Amino acid sequence: MTSHETDGIVEIHSVSKRYGAIDALRDVSLRIPVGVTGLLGPNGSGKSTLIKSLLGLLKVQSGAGRVLDFQWPRDARIIRDHIGYLPEDDCYIAGLIGIESVTLMARLSGLPSREGLRRSHEMMDYCGFGEERYREVESYSTGMRQKLKFAQALVHDPPLLILDEPTTGLDPDQRVAMLRRIRNLATEHGKSVILSTHILPDVRSVCDHVVILVDGTVRVFDSLENLSRPIKPCMHISTIGDPTRMIEQVERSGYTVHRDIETNSLRVEGIAEEQASVLWQIAAASNTSIRRLEPAVNSLEQIFMDVALGKSPMSSTRADGVDDASS
Numbered sequence: 001m002t003s004h005e006t007d008g009i010v011e012i013h014s015v016s017k018r019y020g021a022i023d024a025l026r027d028v029s030l031r032i033p034v035g036v037t038g039l040l041g042p043n044g045s046g047k048s049t050l051i052k053s054l055l056g057l058l059k060v061q062s063g064a065g066r067v068l069d070f071q072w073p074r075d076a077r078i079i080r081d082h083i084g085y086l087p088e089d090d091c092y093i094a095g096l097i098g099i100e101s102v103t104l105m106a107r108l109s110g111l112p113s114r115e116g117l118r119r120s121h122e123m124m125d126y127c128g129f130g131e132e133r134y135r136e137v138e139s140y141s142t143g144m145r146q147k148l149k150f151a152q153a154l155v156h157d158p159p160l161l162i163l164d165e166p167t168t169g170l171d172p173d174q175r176v177a178m179l180r181r182i183r184n185l186a187t188e189h190g191k192s193v194i195l196s197t198h199i200l201p202d203v204r205s206v207c208d209h210v211v212i213l214v215d216g217t218v219r220v221f222d223s224l225e226n227l228s229r230p231i232k233p234c235m236h237i238s239t240i241g242d243p244t245r246m247i248e249q250v251e252r253s254g255y256t257v258h259r260d261i262e263t264n265s266l267r268v269e270g271i272a273e274e275q276a277s278v279l280w281q282i283a284a285a286s287n288t289s290i291r292r293l294e295p296a297v298n299s300l301e302q303i304f305m306d307v308a309l310g311k312s313p314m315s316s317t318r319a320d321g322v323d324d325a326s327s
Helices: 003-007 047-054 076-081 098-108 113-126 142-154 172-187 200-206 224-228 244-252 273-285 300-308
Strands: 010-019 022-032 036-040 062-067 070-072 083-086 160-164 192-196 209-214 217-223 234-240 256-260 265-269 289-295
Touching: 010 047, 022 047, 022 209, 022 217, 036 047, 036 172, 036 200, 047 160, 047 192, 070 076, 076 083, 083 142, 098 113, 098 142, 113 142, 142 160, 142 172, 160 172, 172 192, 172 200, 192 200, 200 300, 209 224, 209 300, 217 224, 217 300, 224 300, 234 273, 244 256, 244 265, 244 273, 273 289
Parallel strands: 036 192, 036 209, 083 160, 160 192
Antiparallel strands: 010 022, 010 062, 062 070, 209 217, 234 265, 234 289, 256 265
């Protein structure tokens, strides 16, 4: 068993990167476990700088660590050979058709000509290309170019993928398909993924862990499961009709209730799932019909906003860049 399977795919310590007087990364320490990790942060938070630093495309002022089984940044060139990178911006050579673009990446990654062509067709099939692979890339839509970059990132079969805004420009069906492929690569093919995105539903859909950068520092790193779990037990209730009488009785029972008028739903703090029968009894006593009753979860959107504004997130989140689960 390789070290990255037990210790994680990335482990860096005290990484700093400055552009003149601007600190893009400030003493970043981070251990990313195997699986799919979402990399979040406001514009200018340091996400792109972190990605390019891990790839050895930027030279950091300080810091060291390990990526996969290689020393970073010393082995940056070797590390790049073992990473599939989907950049946010377009990067293709004018005049090439789709299959030529993927095959070129295969050859640059060291695959022999015949094997590179075979792998290129295989990856374009996986990414949903048909006859479009024989068209010039300049004629591709934004969504098709995203799928092309994905095929290029996969063609040399890397153990780690770094995907920068991979669902940008995709229509809803293409987006669902892309996220399904990302999840499948992790669960069925044993690949790890760092997914940099501003689309929080994508993170909820496929990620195991979440990193939030703000002002060049790691403010949050935790599993999505832990982030979603409120500090106090809570239940979420959707009702049919006016829940006012039920709210009054729940509060008289000593629980705190938050009502969302738009969705006609309630969040009851201080009551766990195994105590849900109490809420059914209160609903019956107050003549209120319950449509749905389930454990409440924290909103990733609210956590992101709280962290971006310098507030403490609403969960047992670690902000030191180290995940207990991967220790």
